[in-house]
Amino acid sequence: MTTMPDRPTLLREPPPDPNKAPIENVLEVTELAVLGPNIFTNTRRAWHPPGARGIYGGSVIAMCLAAAQRTLSDDFSVHSCHCYFLLAGSSELPILFHVENVRDGRSFATRTVQAKQKGRCIFTTTISFVREGSAGPIPQVSHASPMPLSGPDGEPLRPPPDDFDDEPELLNEGPFQSHRIEVVNRDSPHPHEKKTRQWVRARGKITGGHQAHLNALAYVSDSYFIGTITRIHQLWRFPFRPDEIPKLPEDTQKRVRKLHEWEGLGEVEDMRGRPEVGMMVSLDHTIYFHEPRKIRADEWMVNEMESPWAGDGRGVVTQRIFSKDGTLLATCIQEGVVRLKDLPDVNSKESKL
Template sequence: MADHPTLVKPPPVDPSKSAMENVLELTDLSPIGPDMFTNTRPLWHPPGARGIYGGAVIAHCLAAAQRTVPSNFTVHSMHCYFVLAGDSEIPVMYYVEHVREGRSFATRTVQARQRGKCIFTTTMSFARENSGGSRTITHAIPMPDDIPPPPADDEIEEIGKATWGRPFVSHQVEILNTQSENPHEKKTRQWIKAAGKISPEAGHEIHISALAYMSDSYFIGTISRIHGLWRHWSPDRKDKGEAKGSPSREPTKKERRAKVGMMVSLDHSIYFHQPRKFRADEWMFAEMSSPWSGDGRGVVTQHMYARDGTLIATCFQEGVVRLQQDEPSPKL
């Protein structure tokens, strides 16, 4: 880690706050310019990744935008583009632009920049509470049945030991329809939640930002899992992508040939359905599937549910998924 991963020296970690709250802290740069922010703490660079964890930039942009809208406005949609890989060794600057101030909706665009270049951009729409009227139409895809329950509280600490510094814990569930020959019929699933307990003073905004942070977990990786691809193969490697307790196996000859050469996110969209009616520090269930892949790209959809079965978010992501080739792959 370089000496300056943040613009100013980070304050001591507040033990009264959860890991997620500390990670999502922003430093207000209003003395320099209006609606400017930067990361207060170093950003997580997952092992083997090209850059910082995408969910961190997504969540920081959302947290920055939330500071610029009235308290009775809540985000309902967020459309993002990953432009360049972020560098965890230098600060990220977040610039919020006020696009629209309406009676029912407000729009914000946020750019994340490093070294003077845009590495990430997103446009968000916020809706005023109860602007839909007293009579509304409602429906939602129900949470799947017969899902293995999440780990008990006494198991969470053990799971957390392998989180690689991330501020959340996740527990993968066995792939649904894993025996199908059609990748689009398979669904990857996991239980996920913020580590620790989010303090009451943080407000509902931190739970929404935390959901955005976690929505990028194993997202584009769904493509490699439903195709049985191997990202980092070594002779003694076992399949760590399956749920705990699943039988490990050696890859087939075909799988040894088909290795992922590059897998990075291109865009990411989140539709928040019940943004004030869930807690990110309680178990949420996420189910992902892919309707299409081809030409070195893939698309994944994700439904996220609260523990009680409430559908709280629907997400989409497209990413580069290139296999190792005999000839070098073109640069992005």
């Protein structure tokens, strides 16, 4: 068992490379040949979202993919990635990525990657790669879902302007930029009929080639994913009740209201009496990369999410990611734990504040 120091990275964390996009710096991995073949570690501290149980799952998915790609030639691109979240990762400890060479074929190659902290596996994934052009010159069967339309008027979805800069304060410092979430069929009484849509793009200009774009898409694919359940069921998720918001400092009230509206949930006052999220954790995550060589993660992409089922404390969400020109880039599926907590007695004098 390899012992690791109680610090965020195994090696001294370098300063960000100004010639790379922020997401490339975030997802950089370093090979540790001294420990054995195909072992890598995070170059920089993993991000722990405020209030989350552990580090952001998308960063682990993407770094595992980055490590696996390092064991293959550039003419292989990922086409599917099947992941399981096992334990909450710590941002205070380095991560070791153990890549196993499962198979190398003429057209396909398979890798498994285990992400470990202090000898315990926190995440595992099996990744399949396909060699570019392996289908041959003969025309192949081909079809793809079109980009969704903006509404009953049938107009195509339009990306935000290139100079867009209106994110809530808590969201404007990450490596990805995002636009307000739109909830389609929001007034439907049936959650499975609702969908969410959001435009996203990596900040800066990605310079590391198509593999860096793939890593970036893997990273953002986990954003707001299982949280779709909370939106289509209109669940309250802040650590205080809606009726307690007027008691908060004015600047905090403004931030909460903007963030709530940003996530497509409307007015805070409409959430009074709604069920509250007690626990929300991702269990597994699958990505099918349809057009790996066409992905430009530093350009606007739109995702559309919906949930066909939820029950027994779990929920399943599907996601489709399109480029701004309408190309279907990827399809993702995630299952997670979504549990409610008992609502407090609204007549009680006790308060969480």
